Amino acid sequence: MKVFWQKGFEATSLDDLTKAMGLSRSSFYSAFGCKQSLFLQALEHYSRNGIRNLRQVADTAKDDAVDAMMQALSDPKGGPQGCMLINCITELAPHDEKVAQIGRRHLESIEETFAKAIDPQHPESVRDKASAYSSLAIGTLALRKAGMPAERIANTLKQAKTILSS
Amino acid sequence: MKVFWQKGFEATSLDDLTKAMGLSRSSFYSAFGCKQSLFLQALEHYSRNGIRNLRQVADTAKDDAVDAMMQALSDPKGGPQGCMLINCITELAPHDEKVAQIGRRHLESIEETFAKAIDPQHPESVRDKASAYSSLAIGTLALRKAGMPAERIANTLKQAKTILSS
DNA sequence: CCAATTATGGACTAATCAGTCCAAAAAATT
DNA sequence: AATTTTTTGGACTGATTAGTCCATAATTGG
Numbered sequence: 001m002k003v004f005w006q007k008g009f010e011a012t013s014l015d016d017l018t019k020a021m022g023l024s025r026s027s028f029y030s031a032f033g034c035k036q037s038l039f040l041q042a043l044e045h046y047s048r049n050g051i052r053n054l055r056q057v058a059d060t061a062k063d064d065a066v067d068a069m070m071q072a073l074s075d076p077k078g079g080p081q082g083c084m085l086i087n088c089i090t091e092l093a094p095h096d097e098k099v100a101q102i103g104r105r106h107l108e109s110i111e112e113t114f115a116k117a118i119d120p121q122h123p124e125s126v127r128d129k130a131s132a133y134s135s136l137a138i139g140t141l142a143l144r145k146a147g148m149p150a151e152r153i154a155n156t157l158k159q160a161k162t163i164l165s166s
Numbered sequence: 167m168k169v170f171w172q173k174g175f176e177a178t179s180l181d182d183l184t185k186a187m188g189l190s191r192s193s194f195y196s197a198f199g200c201k202q203s204l205f206l207q208a209l210e211h212y213s214r215n216g217i218r219n220l221r222q223v224a225d226t227a228k229d230d231a232v233d234a235m236m237q238a239l240s241d242p243k244g245g246p247q248g249c250m251l252i253n254c255i256t257e258l259a260p261h262d263e264k265v266a267q268i269g270r271r272h273l274e275s276i277e278e279t280f281a282k283a284i285d286p287q288h289p290e291s292v293r294d295k296a297s298a299y300s301s302l303a304i305g306t307l308a309l310r311k312a313g314m315p316a317e318r319i320a321n322t323l324k325q326a327k328t329i330l331s332s
Numbered sequence: 333c334c335a336a337t338t339a340t341g342g343a344c345t346a347a348t349c350a351g352t353c354c355a356a357a358a359a360a361t362t
Numbered sequence: 363a364a365t366t367t368t369t370t371g372g373a374c375t376g377a378t379t380a381g382t383c384c385a386t387a388a389t390t391g392g
Contacts, residue, residue, distance in 0.1 A: 180381080181379095191381080192382090192383085195380095201380070
């Protein structure tokens with residue numbers, strides 16, 4: 001998963017994978033069938049893990065859950081590689097419906113988590129607002145990847161949060 | 167440019183390029199030197215063209231320039247491929263400073279255009295708000311690529327615009 | 333109309349790719 | 363301990379990659 005996260009699908013070679021896993025080629029193919037299969041499993045794993053973490057972030061910082069979520073999404077672990085799912089959607093979703101499907105489910109889970117953080121009683125009524133927060137956090141990932149100063153990204157989020165929460 | 171836009175840098179082969187350009191390999195290399203060089207030129211061309219179009223959109227729809235810009239950015243020409251620059255930032259910026267630089271300049275131009283559309287007199291004072299609009303529009307590109315229903319994306323933008331403009 | 337320059341097609345190289353295959357080693361079973 | 367099953371290393375295939383090179387063809391200049 002980490003290798004795919006770092007390099008994307010196409011740029012990751014079988015040698016990269018077997019070396020990272022400490023597996024021989026035969027073992028790799030007997031265990032996973034093909035490169036795509038392992039990739040999809042890695043992507044699902046990343047998604048499950050990411051959503052679980054996000055919910056935990058929201059639960060822990062109960063008083064300002066939206067802010068904490070924005071922070072977590074906008075500045076994910078994994079260094080400059082951003083969010084693996086956004087990377088993979090960008091690279092593959094137009095050509096690969098399976099990736100697109102995992103991507104949609106992931107994005108919907110993020111939106112749902114936002115909605116519950118905004119209004120735990122009536123999450124459905126704030127769906128579009130949750131979607132706006134979600135898109136905003138995802139958008140800042142591109143800024144960060146391009147090397148925009150972290151301070152400006154923080155200002156953007158602060159400003160957006162001030163307005164969106166009013 | 168169109169081929170790189172559609173397939174990304176790594177997934178585009180020399181055969182793809184020479185076929186699309188109607189050029190032989192020798193002519194290609196004598197004209198452009200290497201694949202990277204053509205790619206950077208294509209990226210610069212896309213950026214110039216995109217910013218010019220965006221300014222024109224803002225100028226044409228003078229009364230509701232921000233809305234028109236959001237529409238144009240969120241649903242770019244080129245079918246499901248989204249914005250070439252966001253694609254390339256996602257794929258390459260962490261490993262390629264030249265791409266990151268073009269990306270930063272492009273993103274800053276978008277923000278500047280937003281700022282002038284929001285407040286032509288004092289664009290500097292609405293920089294963070296412009297950045298928020300910008301990030302939001304970029305974020306929705308990922309939703310679209312993942313195949314989210316266009317209606318929901320439209321609702322997201324509408325909601326965000328209503329709140330952000332208040 | 334001829335000579336010098338430039339452009340072109342396509343064969344070629346060396347590297348890398350995903351995936352296969354089998355003999356040898358390791359593990360499990362009797 | 364002997365035999366069967368499973369796992370493993372690594373050589374191998376055929377396809378594809380970016381980039382080179384040169385003999386031929388087209389264009390240009392005189």
